[in-house]
Amino acid sequence: MPATRSFLARLGLGLLVAGTVEAAPLSIELPAETARLAPSELPGYAIANQKCTLCHSADYIQLQPPNMSQSQWRAEVAKMQHAYGAPVDDPQADAIAAYLADAYSGKPRAKAVATAVATPPAPPAPAIEDARGLLQDNGCLGCHALDHPVVGPAYQAVAARYRNAPNALQSVTQHIRQGGVGRWGQIPMPPFAALTDTQLKALAEFILGQPSP
Structure with a gap:
């Protein structure tokens, strides 16, 4: 019996060692990737x-x-x-x-x-600013009218003053942006610096486009 137990013990130890060896993970090193897609300009x-x-x-x-x-x-x-x-x-x-x-x-x-x-879709064309809407939204018509003075001058009078000025559009645009006092009396005009260049240009062109009184 002792000899049998000794043999079984050695057999069990051998199986345990063999199982341990078999369970060891395999390490596989893959070759470097060499395949490439067919080149194209697409x-x-x-x-x-x-x-x-x-x-x-x-x-x-x-x-x-x-x-x-x-x-x-x-x-x-x-x-x-x-x-x-x-x-x-x-x-x-x-x-x-x-x-x-x-x-x-x-x-x-x-x-x-x-x-x-x-090909991305073409960007939409820039919107054309509505000068009359800008006048209404920014309270301009509370101080100005097209053909008669209110608090400030009529837009027809402004157009007549700058009609032959070489830098009329630039001057009127700047006056709207910066505001000021003294050009049409002592009542100050507030600045409209928050308007974009496109909006300021639309307003100036509208004012300068008014007919003579």
Whole structure:
């Protein structure tokens, strides 16, 4: 019996050591990434380099079936978006699909489509300032009228004074911005420094555009 117990003890110790050795984690060193996406001037190329290679190698794209259409590439990108959570919005996905179709399937129309997707909409034209609305909003009509003096001069009188002045627009714009006293009597005009240059110009042009009294 002692010999049997000694044998079993040695066997158990051996199994324990063997189990410990087998349980040790393996260290695997992957080779450096050498695959690169096919270069292109399309905007989707830069987006794909930034977004797609976060999760997989460029080799993955070459494993896809040849001659995939742009819509098929777009479906693949959509799968990455919705199934795997790729950080790509829809305009970026459209641009990536256009690039993939052009670079890997030879789609000639991809450049035009990608350019249309990537081109931002033109900024809206600047709004034309409503001079009459500015006069109303800033209380100007409480002191001025078009054709007769109130607290200050009529705008027709102002236009007549500056009609032949070489720097009329600049002068009237500055007077509105800074205010002042003494040009039309001793009642001060408050400054309107909060108005933008565009608003000041609109007011000055409106005043100088009044007909002679």
